[in-house]
Amino acid sequence: MASIRLNNIVKRYGVFTGVEKMSLDIEDEEFLVLLGPSGCGKTTTMRMIAGLDTPTEGSIVIGDEIVDDVDARDRDVAMVFQSYALYPNMSVYENIRFPLRMRGVPAKDQDGLIRRAASMVELEHLLERKPGALSGGQRQRAALARAVVRKPQVFLMDEPLSNLDAKLRASMRVQIKHLQRQLKITTIYVTHDQIEAMTLADRIVIMDKGIIQQIGTPDQIYSNPANVFVAGFIGGPPMNLVEGQAEGGVFTAPGVTVPCPPHVRGKVTAGFRPEDCQIPGTDVVGTVFGVEPTGDMTYLTLDVGGRHIEIKAPRTFRSPIDAAVGVAVDPGHLHFFGLDGRRIERAE
CATH class of the missing domain: 2.40.50.140 (Nucleic acid-binding proteins)
Incomplete structure (x- = not known):
């Protein structure tokens, strides 16, 4: 597991600044939510942590390692996306197995790991199905199982529930929270949905126009908003x-x-x-x-x-x-x- 530190990171796209002088310490095993409206910089921040984007300025530390020059595939982070990103020609079993094969996990160890991950998200009875035969909630659980199967240092989740209906979102929130507590993996979760943020987070980082507006527990932010933007966004x-x-x-x-x-x-x-x-x-x-x-x-x-x-x-x-x-x-x-x-x- 790992803590994460962002040291004055900046991301510019020409004259446009996506993230401005962001410093943040994320504790080991913490569930941290980046919350804000579209275009606030939350997904850009996650992409820099993942190694998919490079900061214009500043540095990122995961555990004890400065990862500015470390490729995304070598950062030991697992991402869950809004779009599920499952391989449609593979069964659920093979989708969950894929990251184990890519990391060279011995074949004799793979089956147990796959079935354990599937059991955590209650998919063990659907392992032979392909993604097209699953509901939206089942596909999202398959994506979660694929992320957790190798137990990475960090989970990065980018709007993973946006495509689900209200009832499924509520049940998946409970599942994600339980899974994170069970695995004790540092998790960063991006959303524009303040209900998701309030119910999932140990701490919330509220962003607007690339700048942090407030950091705190859900109770702190709800009871003592730092400014008019936070007051009008939460609740x-x-x-x-x-x-x-x-x-x-x-x-x-x-x-x-x-x-x-x-x-x-x-x-x-x-x-x-x-x-x-x-x-x-x-x-x-x-x-x-x-x-x-x-x-x-x-x-x-x-x-x-x-x-x-x-x-x-x-x-x-x-x-x-x-x-x-x-x-x-x-x-x-x-x-x-x-x-x-x-x-x-x-x-x-």
């Missing part, structure tokens, strides 16, 4: 963000009046999550724009001063469109962000 629905004025311990905006710390002054952005609101109340007053019952809760969208505010209401809540509704916001879960977009820390 389903994400944090409500309202621009207004703070003065004398009160934040005001059209339809919004909430308390704020005395040191928060001037033009700021207030943030509060949909689940930190209760009906009725007087902190946020608007009209009903939409009501979406989901069974366990009701998503309520309010029109407040021309902006939409999302609320997680009780499952039994119902209201006609355009009805007036007032909401109370938990003052202990209010966040405030300055003109630079950064969260204003609480005064000691």
Whole structure:
């Protein structure tokens, strides 16, 4: 197994910068998720770790070895892709066997390793089938088995669940997490899906425009977003963000009046999550724009001063469109962000 260190890596494509001065320490056996929107640099970062792309500047260390000049095939990393990348003319057994043959594992040892890997992802009964006869979830599990069969130093997973439906994604998340814990292999997982990131990661690295925005555990990032970008990216629905004025311990905006710390002054952005609101109340007053019952809760969208505010209401809540509704916001879960977009820390 291995730790990974990125030392000020930069990746430029002509005048475009894909990754800017990225430094990151990934611990041995850690499950780290690179999260962000399309074009943020997360896949580029993974490709540099894999050796598929070369950093323009900086260095990469895997274990105790600087791997800047080491070919991808010699880095002892295994990749799982969105596209599965299985050989269609080979059976599942032969697909799993392929990396063992390429690395010269003795033939007498291969069968046991293949069946053990297949058992880990519950595919032992499908070893003779070809990929075309498998469902999407089964193909992804075959790709996982091929990656784990030789027990590499590092797993690299690039949007591996994007092609699956919602139910399969949920079951595969559990399988991937269990497999990583079982094998204790350092894993880097790339996704734009914040639910995947929150459920899988030991730590999350949120990126935007090639720059790290925040690093932390899922709880840290959810509870204390570093800036407006992170606050608006994490959560389903994400944090409500309202621009207004703070003065004398009160934040005001059209339809919004909430308390704020005395040191928060001037033009700021207030943030509060949909689940930190209760009906009725007087902190946020608007009209009903939409009501979406989901069974366990009701998503309520309010029109407040021309902006939409999302609320997680009780499952039994119902209201006609355009009805007036007032909401109370938990003052202990209010966040405030300055003109630079950064969260204003609480005064000691």
